[in-house]
Amino acid sequence: MDRIDRGSRVMGAAPATVYNALLDREALRSWLPPQGMRGRIDRWDPRPGGGFRMTLTYLDASESPGKSSDATDVVEIAFAELVPPKRVVQRAVFEAEDPAFAGTMTMVWELAAAGDGTEVTVTATDVPPGIGQADHEAGIASSLANLAAYVEAR
Template sequence: MPFTLRLHRVLKAPPERIYRAFTDPAAMCKWLPPHGFTGTMHHMDPRVGGSWRMSFTNLAAGAQHTFGGEYLELQPGSRLRYTSRFDDVNLPGEMVTTIELKPVFCGTEMQVTQEGIPDVIPEAACHLGWQESLLLLTQLVEPDMPG
């Protein structure tokens, strides 16, 4: 039975910068792959109805997982919803990820909800992967670099 994952973070960055990290191909390759993986963005068209396609490669083993989906909702600086499907037939189904961004006095409150995660992915592994990715996202968006 597919499961749902919910995560909450407060980042010391404006919502627009965090949103940009989800819609810029180079940024996604920098932060989304969890530790031990590299990322390649094959296609990204961030508009409602647009699609995206990416792969993660395990640096140690060389194994690659390709996945992609469609953008369902894009509200710059506040909300993203997109689907994800793995090419691997052993990872069936479609996941829907919702990212909600809310400005707060010290930065941005971020809520992540990922629904429909295949039950063949251990829930603890999914949590760990997202935690590692969100650490990398934090390191990307929090520095306030001039021009």
């Protein structure tokens, strides 16, 4: 798969603050779900080789059927690399019966100082073909907006 989905945003917070929000269970639960969803973290192990299991629930499943059930996406995330405060690499596997959502997607979160803030760039590779690129990039942008609101309020 050659497709790469991306998103980027400058946030008014230091790289260490943003990095910490990427590895804090309650922070992640609050900002990661894109608009129209809420999240629950079912398992949490924030170390290289660890990871988490997240259940994302659609607030209105009639317009966005889930990958794991009618109203949910369940995803297992492994932390492949943690480089404070610059980079987090995640490997994501969706729980889904549909083979269009099979495979392991890699999400790289790069943090770079940008003036008094941080530019956060998310790059997704090996995205399952069942996930539309425009929808995925809109979801990434929504999560980045949530993350910015979260860290800027700190």
